[in-house]
Amino acid sequence: MDQQSNASAPPPPLHEPKPRLHLSHSHLALAAPRLNELQREDNDEAVKIPPALVSPAFTPPTTMPGTPDLAGVRIGKDERELGVGMQLEEKEPIVRCIVRARIPTTTGTEVYLHLYENNVDTKEHLAIVFGDTIRSTSLDAPRPGETEMDRMVRGAYTGKLYPGRTSSRLPTDPPIDNTPLSEEAVREKQDRDDAEMSNTEVLQLPLVRIHSECYTGEVSWSARCDCGEQLDEAARLMSLPSLSSRSGAGSGIATPRTPGAPQPHNPGGVIVYLRQEGRGIGLGEKLKAYNLQDLGNDTVEANLLLRHPADGRSYGVARAILRDLKCTRVRLLTNNPDKVRALEGGGVKGESAVPQGEERIRVVRRVGMVPKMWRGEEGGVRGEEVGKYLRTKITKMGHLLAEDQGDRSLDVLTNN
Numbered sequence: 001m002d003q004q005s006n007a008s009a010p011p012p013p014l015h016e017p018k019p020r021l022h023l024s025h026s027h028l029a030l031a032a033p034r035l036n037e038l039q040r041e042d043n044d045e046a047v048k049i050p051p052a053l054v055s056p057a058f059t060p061p062t063t064m065p066g067t068p069d070l071a072g073v074r075i076g077k078d079e080r081e082l083g084v085g086m087q088l089e090e091k092e093p094i095v096r097c098i099v100r101a102r103i104p105t106t107t108g109t110e111v112y113l114h115l116y117e118n119n120v121d122t123k124e125h126l127a128i129v130f131g132d133t134i135r136s137t138s139l140d141a142p143r144p145g146e147t148e149m150d151r152m153v154r155g156a157y158t159g160k161l162y163p164g165r166t167s168s169r170l171p172t173d174p175p176i177d178n179t180p181l182s183e184e185a186v187r188e189k190q191d192r193d194d195a196e197m198s199n200t201e202v203l204q205l206p207l208v209r210i211h212s213e214c215y216t217g218e219v220s221w222s223a224r225c226d227c228g229e230q231l232d233e234a235a236r237l238m239s240l241p242s243l244s245s246r247s248g249a250g251s252g253i254a255t256p257r258t259p260g261a262p263q264p265h266n267p268g269g270v271i272v273y274l275r276q277e278g279r280g281i282g283l284g285e286k287l288k289a290y291n292l293q294d295l296g297n298d299t300v301e302a303n304l305l306l307r308h309p310a311d312g313r314s315y316g317v318a319r320a321i322l323r324d325l326k327c328t329r330v331r332l333l334t335n336n337p338d339k340v341r342a343l344e345g346g347g348v349k350g351e352s353a354v355p356q357g358e359e360r361i362r363v364v365r366r367v368g369m370v371p372k373m374w375r376g377e378e379g380g381v382r383g384e385e386v387g388k389y390l391r392t393k394i395t396k397m398g399h400l401l402a403e404d405q406g407d408r409s410l411d412v413l414t415n416n
């Protein structure tokens with residue numbers, strides 16, 4: 001006998017298979033000299049036994065004080081132009097937040113984990129949301145036939161859940177308004193000149209990090225890369241109390257507030273966690289790349305020797321997730337210019353089709369991520385291997401770091 005269910009009908013699937021990435025000739029050309037050298041060595045049977053692996057150092061779960069200038073640096077014209085390493089997408093992805101849940105963390109900060117589905121791949125991309133002001137439009141949208149319990153179970157509630165709660169909304173909540181903005185309203189918002197924003201206004205924009213999955217750096221304590229440290233640091237910065245001016249930067253301490261003065265609104269933060277392991281090549285291929293690195297290649301050469309692009313990632317899903325979270329003007333934590341370009345819409349072939357009634361993302365400021373080792377701080381990932389990796393990111397992948405920071409850091413790295 002059919003059982004009556006009061007659960008809402010599942011939404012239609014969003015997924016369509018993603019076209020395979022193509023390797024450009026320039027990638028192979030870059031790798032060719034090293035490839036020839038390897039082949040020559042191979043013929044001579046002279047492949048050297050790799051030096052012993054350095055023991056992996058532990059990436060501390062907590063981060064040290066020390067805060068970059070959270071107002072960030074203005075984005076210049078060059079950073080807005082299309083990069084060479086980026087994978088172009090055929091169309092703007094569509095995303096939908098399937099479920100959200102509160103996660104109390106070991107540092108005491110509560111975050112809201114949002115799990116997304118999309119129409120370009122079958123991966124479970126995530127948004128880790130800090131603060132209570134950022135909400136997902138697709139999660140909050142009512143679904144036909146759903147009950148209040150359904151809404152609470154999928155995380156579409158306001159405030160906090162507690163035993164016995166029966167409504168997903170609080171009596172004081174304003175009605176849900178999911179009407180798309182008119183074209184005129186969008187244009188009006190977009191026309192505002194970001195350059196005219198004061199630092200105080202900029203600090204009211206959400207802090208965003210687009211992070212790509214790194215099993216080795218985040219789970220198995222790898223000191224080959226800085227991924228684990230960057231994830232911890234992004235979380236630490238997003239957990240800081242509202243920073244209302246630059247004077248708080250550098251100390252890791254929020255600017256003291258004058259008693260009675262209006263409290264600055266905390267803009268919150270988002271780590272978009274993309275399942276693009278190994279810069280998009282997957283864990284298996286990344287492990288092969290590590291073996292090629294032990295054989296004397298750098299991180300870019302190793303990818304190319306495996307016939308993968310130096311960087312096989314794309315950021316359309318991140319763009320769509322940020323729009324879903326209504327984070328359209330952001331401070332972006334990154335050294336990677338491709339992320340700035342891609343978020344602003346440079347990652348789609350031809351004209352970027354931003355869905356009607358939605359805004360284009362603007363990276364109003366870029367906040368650099370400087371490794372602790374470079375800042376002369378304790379902790380963080382250190383060692384010769386991460387040094388080489390960071391140097392390659394600067395010299396071959398165009399990562400943006402101030403000259404003096406770069407030079408100093410390279411000294412630290414090479415004298416290690």
Ligand SMILES: Nc1nc2c(ncn2[C@@H]2O[C@H](COP(=O)(O)OP(=O)(O)OP(=O)(O)O)[C@@H](O)[C@H]2O)c(=O)[nH]1
Binds near residue numbers: 211212214333334
């Ligand atoms: N193929 C490959 N991938 C790596 C290697 N080391 C780290 N990764 C991957 O690189 C990605 C980390 O990049 P991110 O930290 O998101 O970004 P980024 O390009 O370094 O730029 P930032 O925003 O400045 O950190 C993850 O997917 C890692 O798995 C490597 O040696 N080879």
